[in-house]
Amino acid sequence: MGKHEGKENKYSIIIPTYNERLNIAIIIYLVFKHLKGVDFEVIVVDDGSPDGTQDVVKQLQQVYGEDRVLLRARPRKLGLGTAYYHGLKHASGEFVVIMDADLSHHPKYLPSFIRKQKETGANIITGTRYVRNGGVHGWNLMRKLTSRGANVLAQTLLWPGVSDLTGSFRLYKRSVLEDVISSCVSKGYVFQMEMIVRASRKGYHIEEVPITFVDRVYGSSKLGGSEIVEYLKGLVYLLFTT
């Protein structure tokens, strides 16, 4: 944990995108705004967005520098887990942040993630909606109840040691992420759950930071019966394999 020649830690921020032409510039602007004085790079993993997201990223590279904004594109939609893995291969920081591009994760929490990690020396810092200062904004009652119910069920079955299992706003030590991601096989948000449960089982030190999750303003992400069934299947899978 010692310093090498007084070098500060570098943070690689992986943002998977698909059709985020409208949001990507805002998110990168906010990252730069809130991480002044921090050594970091943003890695945009775009899955061949037809709306021109990659063109916007290339313009952003001219503004912020190609060493700070990296575009690591893929030919088509290949899944979130593989997007993280792909971004990880190109990451040069000792720490890796994963976050969503649709502004539901606000970059203003990044300094508190970094601070918490420095204070506690934890392997993983995860944003949580289910503690005192955390929460959600823009969800109706049914959605909130479903989310809470799902989390309670997961807590009862898996005893994960964290309060928010499906959240995907996290800071990992690079080596820890590499270790955990290689042992995960699920897709979608069950993948997020599997990551944190496996990390917990492997004994990694996990700390939490309260965040407020903001639902996307344009177009609501519907939660249908199929998603619920997928979630339950994922839970049962995790129950028997972790």
Added chain:
Amino acid sequence: MELADKAVGFLLSAISLSIFTYYTLWIIILPFVESDHFIHRYFLPQEYAILIPVFAGAALLSFLSMFVGWWSIK
């Protein structure tokens, strides 16, 4: 809007607490009270203390199976 949600949440908690208290009194306290005490008038016969949860549990299981079955096939 959040105030309405908080109110609903509070209501749900109040209902749960009431049911829990009623049920606890019913199956733990009442057996130790003499059978001619007035309190017995506020509680159903003892068999229902078992029947109601069993039926509720069975109904819940049926609903869950149908839900999972329906959405797995869809």
